[in-house]
Amino acid sequence: MQDTPSRPYHHGDLRRAVIETALDMLAEEKGWQFTLREVARRAGVSHAAPYKHFPDKAALLAELAMIGFDRLRDALSAAKPEAPKTLRDEITPIARAYLAFGTENPALYRLMFSAEEGKAVGMHLNERALAVFDILREILRLGQAAGSIRKRPIEGQAAAGWGLIHGLTMLAIDGLLVPEKVGSAPLDAALSALVEGLGSPAT
Amino acid sequence: MQDTPSRPYHHGDLRRAVIETALDMLAEEKGWQFTLREVARRAGVSHAAPYKHFPDKAALLAELAMIGFDRLRDALSAAKPEAPKTLRDEITPIARAYLAFGTENPALYRLMFSAEEGKAVGMHLNERALAVFDILREILRLGQAAGSIRKRPIEGQAAAGWGLIHGLTMLAIDGLLVPEKVGSAPLDAALSALVEGLGSPAT
DNA sequence: CGCTTAAGTAGTCACTGTCAACAATGTAGT
DNA sequence: ACTACATTGTTGACAGTGACTACTTAAGCG
Structure with missing residues (x-):
């Protein structure tokens, strides 16, 4: 990506960030839909990044x-x-x-x-x-x-x-x-x- | 049902057939996956046929x-x-x-x-x-x-x-x-x- | 400095729900 | 009877998803 100096290439603690983002989404409770891609989108990483920290969605x-x-x-x-x-x-x-x-x-x-x-x-x-x-x-x-x-x-x-x-x-x-x-x-x-x-x- | 020589174009009572097929699938309970396409497949109709009887999956x-x-x-x-x-x-x-x-x-x-x-x-x-x-x-x-x-x-x-x-x-x-x-x-x-x-x- | 390796990316694949256009079938009107 | 129409099912397409792979980049080490 272009200039995002605020976020380093290595997120640092993406695992925790993913979990917190997911919990936020759960709290919003918009009809109980939960897509991994949406979590990644919200966390500001690519759609496959979470797979480095979790084997799968389950x-x-x-x-x-x-x-x-x-x-x-x-x-x-x-x-x-x-x-x-x-x-x-x-x-x-x-x-x-x-x-x-x-x-x-x-x-x-x-x-x-x-x-x-x-x-x-x-x-x-x-x-x-x-x-x-x-x-x-x-x-x-x-x-x-x-x-x-x-x-x-x-x-x-x-x-x-x-x-x-x-x-x-x-x-x-x-x-x-x-x-x-x-x-x-x-x-x-x-x-x-x-x-x-x-x-x-x-x- | 009796023998279907070559499944008629119009199923006859597809709505009921879809519901019964779906109930069967629920009973099998293979991990709680439920796809409309699978129901249609099992019922022997095309994947969009159920939409003539139900507005959507919900x-x-x-x-x-x-x-x-x-x-x-x-x-x-x-x-x-x-x-x-x-x-x-x-x-x-x-x-x-x-x-x-x-x-x-x-x-x-x-x-x-x-x-x-x-x-x-x-x-x-x-x-x-x-x-x-x-x-x-x-x-x-x-x-x-x-x-x-x-x-x-x-x-x-x-x-x-x-x-x-x-x-x-x-x-x-x-x-x-x-x-x-x-x-x-x-x-x-x-x-x-x-x-x-x-x-x-x-x- | 050059290397390994972890972290992130882009891209693919099979599948889903949904919609639009089309074809086959049954029904009503004259 | 024979055509207009509405119903029902089919095909094909679209965007979005989870899983996966190959590639690229950054970070840490000698």
Whole structure:
């Protein structure tokens, strides 16, 4: 190209630039189209440059998904209350943070759960995803130890909890919860059901 | 169909043939690729023939999604027990049927919930989707009238229930529930939580 | 300074969705 | 009956995509 003194021939850290550009495009969420060429165009490099850093498109998407899971885990950790008095007080802010993450990053969230799990990438992705899962599992474990949660197989309880919030998030993303109409009623009701279902009867 | 001596120029009922071919391809689920040209190829017509029946690819996908919702509704209606003794007995077979539908038609199920909802198509699609929703809402309404379900806003309870089963189904499709390891424990646990959360304390 | 090598480029290929022009078929009007 | 027309399917073309290869350039090393 002609004169572009600002950008050196060697981008320096094109890998990171590609990822950030891609994340920006995901955030804009213009109908969930994602072309590698568009990413390269936006990053200001040629359409084949990303191939020097990612073997193919799926690899980039997998990377983005993993970053998404990391961010989700961080968001949930940050939302965890310090000294919750009840199980509900402990779970509610985390659930809200989860739902907020999904609705604020719909394209990214969808990508996270739409990556092919048959590939080798799926293994690593599942690791990150299960790290999110572990947060919930830990809460249940401590709750059972403290006696505030029924003593039942944690795997099932955790799956119920994750499934519930994941489903609500997906429905919200798909516009089937009509949040402007329903408000936060579904989340509150769902959490009530969950807390009352998982919590010890004595509580 | 009978033998086609030399495929007539006019297919006769290409619209239906295209839809059925597409559904077959969805069922095969080879990695969620869906090209209009492949559908036309399989249906034995030229690559542009479907455009005489569908304005574009999205229209065909929307049609498929609607059919999917109709089938799901039928499956759930068929699974509804005649004379359930408890709330759990009533909900369990329906939930199992829902999960089975999702795991047996993963590509179709995903399509149903991935259609763009911003378009005009989304309105009709939402109608069908909400018809499924109504089944759950009706159960809750009757349950509240009979006193077996806590009297709380039905919208929230229904959202909780649908979100739960939808989330479990999606997780199962994405292979994050490792069903061969966990078995039906998540569903059972989730239903326990839901039933105990929604059901009246007296029950 | 000259060399190797990583980083970026241009260009190709097969494929897709879509559109326009054309041909075959069925239908209606006189 | 026999022609005008509308319907339906076909062919061919276009731009855009992901993947790939051969080429060019810059950067770092001896």
